[in-house]
Amino acid sequence: MCVLLEVGHARKKFNSVYDEIASVTVNGQFRLKNSNRSIALLLSAVLLIALAATVSFRAIGQMEVAAEARSHTRHIINTAEGMLFQLLDAETGQRGFALTGDEAFLEPYLSGREQISDYFADLRHKVRIQASQTHLDTLSPLIDNKLAELAQVIVLRQKSQLADVLALVKSGHGKRLMDEIRFEINAMVQIEESALAQLELEYQSSMRLLFFIFLGVSLLALLSVLTFAYLIYSKSKERLKDLLHVETRHLLELQEAMNTQLQQANNVALENEEKLAVTLSSIGDAVIATDNKARVTLLNPIAEQLTGWTQAEANGRSIDEIFHIINKETRQLVTIPVMETLEHGTIQGLANHTVLIARGGREYDISDSCAPIRNHDGLLVGAVLVFRNVTDEYAVQHALCIQQLELEAQNNELLQSRAALDASQARYFDLYDRAPVGYLTLSESGLIIEANVSAAVLFDIDREVLVKQSITQFINKDDIETYYQLRKQLMATGDPQACELRLRKSADELLWTHLSISSALDAGMPVVRMMLTDISARKHTEEAFLKAGALQQAIFNSANFSSIATDASGVIQIFNVGAERMLGYAAADVMNKITPADISDPQEVIIRAEVLSVELGTPISPGFEALVFKASRGIEDIYELTYIRKDGSRFPAVVSVTALRDEQNTIIGYLLIGTDNTARKLIEEERAQLDLALKAKNLELENARVVADQANLAKSDFLSSMSHELRTPLGAILGFAQLIESGTPPPTPNQKRSIDQILKAGWYLLELINEILDLAVIESGKLSLSMESVSLAEVLHECEAMIEPQAEKRSICVVFAKPEQDYFVKADRTRVKQILINLLSNSIKYNKTGGTVTVICSVSHPDLIQISVRDTGEGLSTDLLAQLFQPFNRLGQKSNVEEGTGIGLVVCKRLVELMAGEIGVESTVGIGSVFWIKLKLTDEPKSSLHADDAVVLDRLQNQGGEQRFTLLYVEDNPANLMLVEDIIARRPDIRLLSAKDGNAGVALARKALPDVILMDINLPGITGISALKILADDQLTAHIPVIALSANAMPRDIERGLAAGFIGYLTKPIKIAEFMQTLDATLKIATGKLPGTHIEEV
Structure with missing residues (x-):
């Protein structure tokens, strides 16, 4: 420990030497700063760096300006190219939709239109070069025309007018527009790329200048730093040599003292190890010591004996290699205590029943414990495991336990014997009593x-x-x-x-x-x-069984069905009374004598055997086996068979066969239950005769239906012809009346009253014609409805505007209650409006002056909405309500001043029912009536293409500019031709040409190439539809839109015209405002300012 402290002092000394060297360096810098040469050198370096920084900042500023300009130009180029790509994607989607009709292809077109506008607006905002601005001005109308051309093709395809789509594509108009757009964009991109190249040159020049500045400054700075460092290094080197010499001498002295202390410590350690070895050898327990990695460092002799490992063999090995322990009862491995001690640093001990498996496989019962080994600093450096062999002790304890268990077992047997004797006595008395x-x-x-x-x-x-x-x-x-x-x-x-x-x-x-x-x-x-x-x-x-047997025998003998039981070979064993009555045999005649096959038609039995052989794939012999084969295989079997009575007569029977089995599931016989099928056969024959009679009646009815269809067709042809003949003169009357009314100078008051009467009578007559045609079409079952999701709020708003003038004339207050939300119904929009207008018109017509009409929407069912029209009129009695929906029945109003035919409500009822709705009325005399209809609710529709096209139309209508158009009108009726000439005369921008038959119209169209053609249908020579086909097949005139203007106003006529390829179908008589609206829209389509679409009948 002392040695380690000395080494630490030496390290601290050495570190202090380096601190001195560092301080010498700093002092050296201070002294160098006082040197004139150092100051001059530093000042020069600072001035150079400042000069370089100034020049660099200026160059960097120029580079930032150039980079911003380059980025701006690249953005313009990318935006122009993106706009072109969006346009190409829209055109590709349009072509996919035109080819397949799948609206999924329209996604690029629908999303691309707004992005193209955004791209163009971005370019308009950011383009700065005048030449590029010029190209943008040229691009604006080209892109609008191209979008209009794409929309026109899409709408034509939605109308399934493939011929018009093909004609429009073949005209090359779209390709020319795309080529011009591509040319203008490429030209603008070339201008911007030229500007970008110039900016790139300026940027590269600035970069080179900045590079040379940085290079020069760096070289000068490097030279100054190297010079400065060399001066510091030379001064520091001399001082460092002196300090290292002094410190080296001091370290050598310390090392010699440390060696002496280490020798003394080693002597003490050797003495302690000898004492420890003697102690471990003399104790009776096994001891194993490990380091903190669980590697064995010590085994005493007892441990060597028990584990089978020597100290030399085990030294350095992991403890789990030499110390294998298991649980004595489960024979599962047990965690070695050393591992727990090293992990947790605590003393560990195993419970009893631990077995040590020695190296040679011998097993010892052991008890053990393990303690951690820590150094002077308290750090865990190893563990010591102490265990001893307790095998003999466990053997003695086991013997004692066995003796104790034997004694306890003898005592228990004695007690059980006594208890059994007592229980036996108790059981005897209990059994006796209970x-x-x-x-x-x-x-x-x-x-x-x-x-x-x-x-x-x-x-x-x-x-x-x-x-x-x-x-x-x-x-x-x-x-x-x-x-x-x-x-x-x-x-x-x-x-x-x-x-x-x-x-x-x-x-x-x-x-x-x-x-x-x-x-x-x-x-x-x-x-x-x-x-x-x-x-x-x-x-x-037993008594109940006797009664049941008697009852069963009575039922068996009195039944109306035959019950025949046989043994396993088929010989009859039971023949009930029903069988006797049915077959004429006495039971004694057949029992134990014949089989059921002997009383059956032999030919049918043979046929049944052949059929079953084929069906079941196994040969079946004709006879009794054929009758019971399926039942013998556990298959339910009911079949028809002819029985033969004793007198030789025959009758059809239905036979059910069941196999009778014993407890071992072995067949012991068969039960055949038969019923006389004669009555059913007679019924089937009668049914067949009735079927023949029914087929004859159906054929008769079919012939009658054919005759009725022919009559309906004749009626439809008559109505169509009548409509045409009535509409033709009516068109001239109403048309010229409208011209006179809106002419210059305006008519006098007397003339105005006369014109109003003419128009009123004319439009009323037209309404009567339309109602009769509607009723005829509905009754013929040929009415075509366009079912869609219709907004009730929009329809009611339109009805309110249309009915308001009629209500004001009668001083009727019409109130449209605002719905809770915008409801949508599944219906035909036009027909819903027709129904509501009819109900509202009646409520106003038959209301009292100054009365009220209220329209209310309410949800009467989760899937139905009810629209009620309530008036404050006289009301209807019960008798009149019963006649309400009868054609041409005006409910006693014939003498009334109000006009009407009595078929309006009939048409409404049929239309509502065709749209899967309901119509009804509630009325109280003197209070008023409530007419209501119920329609099915549906979800709000997704945004459609038509709404977007309307936006395009508004945008194009707001664009200024005059253009002269040419209109060709093909009409054989002079009055109609004169009417259109007078209407067009008010439009100086339209030049009118006319032809009096189909052939002349085709020839004039090829010569003059008008913008739009108005075509009558019933023309001399060839019909208008034939003329349209000739124009569509001619590449020269295929692109010209043609509007049908005809008195053929039946729905089938309109459908046939639109299917033939007319862009719109107008019926006579015309309303001038609506006629001009349709004509203007078609002229815009013709000039590419509006996407092509069908202009619906006005």
Whole structure:
């Protein structure tokens, strides 16, 4: 320990030497600073560094400006290229949708439109070069036109107008736009890249300048530092030599003193080790010492003997190699105490039942303990394990335990013998009293001397009362003679006797018993032992079995079905009365003589054998085996068969076969139950005849339906023709009336009143025509509905605006209650609006002046919403309500000044029902009526493409600029042509051309190439649809949008026109405002300012 302290002092000394050297260095620096040469050198270095820093900061500033400019230019280039890539992705998605119709391809287009606008706005904000700004100005209309062209193709594809899509793509308009966009973007990118190259040159120049500055400054600074360091080093080196010489002499003196102390410590350690070795050799316990790594450092002789390892062999080995211990009872390895001691630093000891397995495999019972070894500082440096052999001690203890257990076992056997004897006696008396039979002991005279508890219970009296009674008083008088005969036989033979007789339990209750008697001696006196067993339950059961057997036999013999039982070979053993009646045989005629196959149709039996052979894949011989083969295999078998009666007559029967088995599951016979199937066969024949009659009736009905369909078709053709003939002159009347009304100069008040009457009458006549057509289409079952998710709030808002003028004329207050939320229904939007307008119009029409109409929406069911229209009119009686939904029935309003046909509500009812809804009315005379409809609720729809297209339309409509358009109108009716000429005359930006037949229209379209074509359908020569096909097939005119303008207003006519390829379908008579709105939208499509879409019928 002293040596270690001296070494520590020496280290401290050495460290102090280095501290002195450091202080010398610092002092040397101080002295050098006082030197004129050092000061001059330092000042020069500082000035150079300051100059270099100034120049560097300036160069870095120029580089930052250049870097910012480069980053700005790169951003512009990347944004331009990104905008081009987005446009290409949108075009690719559009092409995928056009080819497949899968809207998943539209994702790049839908997401790309907004990003393209953002890209363009970013470029417009950040482009600084005038030439690039010029290219951006050129790009703006090109990108808008390209987006419009993409949207037009998408909408055409959504309408399934593949021909129009193909024509639009083949026109090359989209490719030209994309080529121009790509050219302008590439040109702008080239300008920006040129600017970027110039900035890159400036940046590289600044970098080279900065590099040379840094290089020069670094070289000068390095030279100054090296010079300064050399001066410090030369001064410090001389001082260090002197200090090292002095310190080395001092360390040598310390080392000599330390060697002397170490020699003394070694002598003391050797003496202690000799004492320890003697101690360990002389103790009787085994000792093993380890270091803190559990490596063996010491084994005393006892440990060597028990483990089988010597000190030399075990030294340095891990403790678990030489010290193997297990649990004596479980034979599982036990944790060595050394490990626990080294881990926790505490004394450890094992419980008993520990076995040490020596190196040679010998086992010792041991007890052990382990303690930690610590140094002077308290640090854990090892462990000492002490254990001893306790095998002999355990053997002695084991022998003592065995002797003690043997003594305890003998004592237990003695106690058990005594307890068994006591229990045996108790059991005897308990068995005697509690036995389930009655025991009596009688005297020779028949008096009861002794009785058990069961006997008293049997007679239902106390045991004390039963004793001393005569047994004969309990025996039924009808059975007393039997008892005397039994006693007589006992006395004659001396053998036990038994019989069954009845005992009186009470005055009204008899008890059947099995009575057995025997003679015996009791205390030298002769006695009779009697045992009574209650057999009343068995007697009752036997009686019930007899009754059930009789009942079963009666049912068996009186049944209306045949029941035939056979033995295992098929010979009949049982033949019930039902079989006798059904087959005409007596049971004696067939039992033990024939099999069921002998009374069956032999040909059917052969066929059944062949069919079953094929079905089950095993040969079956015709005969009885064919009748019972499936039942013998455990398969349920019910089949039809013809039975032959004794007189030779035949009848169909349904036979059910069951195999009869014994307790070993061996077949002992078969049961065949048959029923006469004659009645069912007759019913089946009658049913077949009825089926034939029904087929004939169905054929008759089908012929009638064909005739009805032909009549409906003729009616539809008539209505279509009538609609066309009525709409054509009506179109001229209403069209010119609208022109006069809006003309310049305006009409006089008298003329205005006349025009209003013309328009009112004309529009009313058109409404009547539409209602009749709607009813006809609905009744024919050919109405096509466009079911979608419809916002009730939007529809009600539109209805409110449409009905407001009618309500103001009558001073009717119409209130639309605001719904709790925006509900959506699954319906046809147009038809829902038609229904609500009709209900609202009736509520206003038949209301009192100054009355009120209230519209309320309420959820009547989780999946239904009810729209109620409440008025304050006169109301309807019960009789009128019953006639409400009859066609052309105006409920007595024919003399009323209000106009109407009586079919509006009928159309509403049919339309609501077609949309899976309900319609109803509640009315009170003098108070008013409530008409309501119920429609199915649905989820709010996702945003659609049409809303986005409307945004594009608004944006394009807001763009200024005049453009002259050419419109071609193909019409053979002069009045209609004159009307359109007058309408177009008010639009100086549109030039109108006309043709009077389809062929002339096609020729003029090829020559003039108009922007839009208006086409009548019923034209001389070729129809408008044929003319449209010719134009679409001609590459020169395929791109021109064509609007149908026809008096054919049936829904099937409109559908046929749109399917043919018309971009829109207008019906005559036209409304000028709506006509011009459709025409303007189509002109924008034609010029690429609006995505192409179908313009729906107005």
